[in-house]
Amino acid sequence: MHYFIELFFSGLTRGAIYALIALGYTMVYGIIGLINFAHGEIYMIGAFTSYIVASVLSLYGYPLFATVIIAGAAAVVWSGAYGYTVERLAYRPLRRAPRLSPLISAIGMSILLQNYVFLAQTSDFISFPKLIPDLPFMDRYADYLGSSDVVILFTTLIVMGILTFIIRYTRIGKAMRATAQDSTMAMLVGINVNRVISATFVIGSGLAAIGGMLIAAHIGQINYYIGFLAGIKAFTAAVLGGIGSIPGAVLGSLVLGLTESFATGYVSSDYEDVFAFTLLVLILIFRPSGLLGKKESQKV
Amino acid sequence: MPACRLYQELKRSLLVALWFIFLTFPLMVVKVDLVERVVHWRWKNMLFVGLAGFFFSFLGRWIMQRKNPGKALGKGTAWSLRFCPDPKIRKILIVLLLCLAVAFPQIFSSYQTTIMTTALMYVVLGLGLNIVVGMAGLLDLGYVAFYAVGAYSYALLNYHFHWGFWTVLPIGGLIAALFGVLLGFPVLRLRGDYLAIVTLGFGEIIRLILENWGEFSQGPSGISNISRPGFFGLELSLDAAILYIYYLMLAFVLVAIFIVGRLQHSRLGRAWIALREDEIACEAMGIDKTKTKLTAFALGAFWAGIIGVVFAAKTTFINPASFTFLESAIILSIVVLGGMGSIFGVILGAFILILLPEYLRALAQYRMLAFGILLVLLMVFRPQGLIAPGRRAYFITKKPDPET
Amino acid sequence: MNTTILKISGLSVSFGGILALDNLDLDIKQKEIAAVIGPNGAGKTTFFNCLTGLYAPSAGEILFYPGRDAEAVSLKGMKPHQITEKGVARTFQNIRLFPGMTTLENVMIGRHCRSRASILGALFRNAATRREEQEIIDTSYTILERVGLAGYVNELAGNLPYGAQRRLEMARALAAEPLLLLLDEPAAGMNPQETLNIMELIGEIAADGLTILLIEHDMKLVMSLCQRIFVIDYGRKIAQGSPGEIRSNPDVIKAYLGA
Structure with a gap:
């Protein structure tokens, strides 16, 4: 039972991180129907930016709390900027191109960003500074879950709350929903669709950056390649939940995180990723549009 | 007036440069050494970024402006026409190319020949994937799995039973085709991007199994000492083997072109294209969707399997690291870049994407960076691919109703 | 009866x-x-x-x-x-042609279920396959003539005017010999x-x-x-x-x- 609870919380933590990345995929897909392959790289850049800022600040002797806040804000700002730039350079010129072209462009962007970070920083794994202190009140539960798990779960919850608020009640959120439903119609009623798309990329990238920073602080090391697997997993989670659906992305991420955690805990840790993809294949075979995806009723 | 324009343009370029300076600031300028506990501020990089940003933004907008007037994005037939002049010249061109291909190893070093062999392998891989993605319109992001299946078929059969190259060649292709059908069945109902991610997952599963199932595949360390292809029982020297494999690949390319060319304009090829164009209409016109999709998967996988066997025989060593997603992405890029569905386009795409990085080796570690940039640029400036696939024109010669 | x-x-x-x-x-x-x-x-x-x-x-x-x-x-x-x-063959209310294929090819697709050629036939292009292919072309062309589209044979279906597209849909359905x-x-x-x-x-x-x-x-x-x-x-x-x-x-x- 003890082991079960431990696995449960570690799965939840994983799921939370996946959710932060998966939201970016799902939002972008919902609006322009593109698999943003470079999204994993944005997450990686978020992790790197927070690493750099946090390291510099801690070397200059800033207090931990301020360091965390500034590093997090920097990661969000810069990842958002990268997301915006990627969209402007690699996707916007291809808005009316054949369907596969933006995908290739995205793969190119992903290769580009990976190698850019590799060249600008390093190809080695670097150890991430300890940003999350051991919380004193967590001692009693330390067997089940660490302080970083708690911080990750709470941060994710808060971020989700903010995102929900933005999408439900703000002007840009409403514009995003309208564009996702029908971009031509949205344009006709005076929504600046390009701006909405940019905003979607920025928000999605910001979420991924938070995910990147949290996971880096949790695991303790990063390199330029972490975006690839995380990206694929998060995309898997988004598809699992039904791509285009925001609650679906969260649900899919949690299901994926828990499955991975239990499977590695009880079966074998060698096949961690195999479980993830097998789960995906199975769910899609039985529910071809994901857990919460709208059933695609073919209009004939 | 032009001066005013120029001023505007310069101002915009300046803004872009400033934006990129901001964007790259943490990653390019700051480098922390946590062991020595110092921060290196690389201000020089900032200058580079600024200058490059200014220059390229100016250049980019200039190119875009020259490109835009006259035509929007869409069907570009001009290039395809330019590449396929009248059949006579085309025939001469093809013969010339063939001569060049045959003479290549005599003219160039064996190092160049090896690279060219690789390029030829990717031509066939591209042609195989072109059946699935280009013709049947099924987005497959895990194509490398079949390549791996072929390579490991040969490696394992050779390792355990000492089976030779020529014996395993068809077997490897068939096993890969079987895997193609195996993947095809569960994904029949999926469309578009769901299909893409499942095939991607499938590719990863195959690689991960090869990596982790040590008893079966010898894990990440791979299998070495795989036999080179035999030449009527003769053992070949390394140089001779390089030559031999080159000509072998050339033959495979020709066979593949022949087969794909014939399929393209056959009853089956038409069914694939109809499937890509409109799945529902395709069904309603009496085409068995299941069968058509599965043959596309199987035939595409078959070629990957064949080339997998060749790859194992060529390098004599394989490990799972050769079969990553990047490989699938490159093959897919070949197909899309060439212009989906066009055989000549695939050949051109393979040569650009395989030879370029090889010759970019001079750029050393900037190679993959350049590759990424190239992919993006090619897509931005040529989204429909280099060669637009043309449909065959039929000329009705005989009046089908002679009595009247 | x-x-x-x-x-x-x-x-x-x-x-x-x-x-x-x-x-x-x-x-x-x-x-x-x-x-x-x-x-x-x-x-x-x-x-x-x-x-x-x-x-x-x-x-x-x-x-x-x-x-x-x-x-x-x-x-x-x-x-x-x-x-x-x-x-039983049909047409669609909101036209569903194969826009990237030529007019003739669209009709040829309709012949799919009335022809047999397999992969091997396509590769070796034996006499039976060639004959069948010629039959498909001839029949399709006859049908195109009949619906008045003989002038568009090698035109991409997506580029046809609206009325012609509707006729082409009918031609395609007729090719299946319903x-x-x-x-x-x-x-x-x-x-x-x-x-x-x-x-x-x-x-x-x-x-x-x-x-x-x-x-x-x-x-x-x-x-x-x-x-x-x-x-x-x-x-x-x-x-x-x-x-x-x-x-x-x-x-x-x-x-x-x-x-």
Whole structure:
């Protein structure tokens, strides 16, 4: 039972991180129907930016709390900027191109960003500074879950709350929903669709950056390649939940995180990723549009 | 007036440069050494970024402006026409190319020949994937799995039973085709991007199994000492083997072109294209969707399997690291870049994407960076691919109703 | 003697609890031109989709008689391509051509289920395959001539004018050699002259011995072309009969004009 609870919380933590990345995929897909392959790289850049800022600040002797806040804000700002730039350079010129072209462009962007970070920083794994202190009140539960798990779960919850608020009640959120439903119609009623798309990329990238920073602080090391697997997993989670659906992305991420955690805990840790993809294949075979995806009723 | 324009343009370029300076600031300028506990501020990089940003933004907008007037994005037939002049010249061109291909190893070093062999392998891989993605319109992001299946078929059969190259060649292709059908069945109902991610997952599963199932595949360390292809029982020297494999690949390319060319304009090829164009209409016109999709998967996988066997025989060593997603992405890029569905386009795409990085080796570690940039640029400036696939024109010669 | 070609009994379809077709009974006679009419959203296209296997009916039976005195074949549960092979072909309300293929190739696709060539045939291009391929081309071209599109042979279907696209859809369906042809709004979006031409074409096709069932909003076309008319509203059949009977049926008038 003890082991079960431990696995449960570690799965939840994983799921939370996946959710932060998966939201970016799902939002972008919902609006322009593109698999943003470079999204994993944005997450990686978020992790790197927070690493750099946090390291510099801690070397200059800033207090931990301020360091965390500034590093997090920097990661969000810069990842958002990268997301915006990627969209402007690699996707916007291809808005009316054949369907596969933006995908290739995205793969190119992903290769580009990976190698850019590799060249600008390093190809080695670097150890991430300890940003999350051991919380004193967590001692009693330390067997089940660490302080970083708690911080990750709470941060994710808060971020989700903010995102929900933005999408439900703000002007840009409403514009995003309208564009996702029908971009031509949205344009006709005076929504600046390009701006909405940019905003979607920025928000999605910001979420991924938070995910990147949290996971880096949790695991303790990063390199330029972490975006690839995380990206694929998060995309898997988004598809699992039904791509285009925001609650679906969260649900899919949690299901994926828990499955991975239990499977590695009880079966074998060698096949961690195999479980993830097998789960995906199975769910899609039985529910071809994901857990919460709208059933695609073919209009004939 | 032009001066005013120029001023505007310069101002915009300046803004872009400033934006990129901001964007790259943490990653390019700051480098922390946590062991020595110092921060290196690389201000020089900032200058580079600024200058490059200014220059390229100016250049980019200039190119875009020259490109835009006259035509929007869409069907570009001009290039395809330019590449396929009248059949006579085309025939001469093809013969010339063939001569060049045959003479290549005599003219160039064996190092160049090896690279060219690789390029030829990717031509066939591209042609195989072109059946699935280009013709049947099924987005497959895990194509490398079949390549791996072929390579490991040969490696394992050779390792355990000492089976030779020529014996395993068809077997490897068939096993890969079987895997193609195996993947095809569960994904029949999926469309578009769901299909893409499942095939991607499938590719990863195959690689991960090869990596982790040590008893079966010898894990990440791979299998070495795989036999080179035999030449009527003769053992070949390394140089001779390089030559031999080159000509072998050339033959495979020709066979593949022949087969794909014939399929393209056959009853089956038409069914694939109809499937890509409109799945529902395709069904309603009496085409068995299941069968058509599965043959596309199987035939595409078959070629990957064949080339997998060749790859194992060529390098004599394989490990799972050769079969990553990047490989699938490159093959897919070949197909899309060439212009989906066009055989000549695939050949051109393979040569650009395989030879370029090889010759970019001079750029050393900037190679993959350049590759990424190239992919993006090619897509931005040529989204429909280099060669637009043309449909065959039929000329009705005989009046089908002679009595009247 | 059996003069029925299609017998539908108790056909129902529901989408998430909403009955799109409700206990529909219908029978179509050999070699007649019949029409299904009804207000927008009455379930006409859904009905066609059930007949051609694109939707699965939740209840009822669809029996098809491929000829006089032929054994009945149940179309229910068959895949779309099997139904086409049995001899039921259709067109679509919102044109679904293969836009990237040429006009001739579109029709050639219709010949798919009437030809056999396999992969091996395609590779070796043996005599039988070549003959079959030539037959496909010839037949397709003849059909194109017949619908008046012979001038567009090598044009991409997506580039044809609207009226020609509708005709091409009919040509493609004809290529499958159907016994029963389902036309979903063949005259939609056409001007009066084009509608007249289409009517003429439908009449000619029917004269060759094909049974035609069509959905149409153009009452002039329906009334002058069809022998029998079925009216459906809210997924239910509310009337059937000759054009004269339908014109004076109070239920039909109510359905169209609203109560």
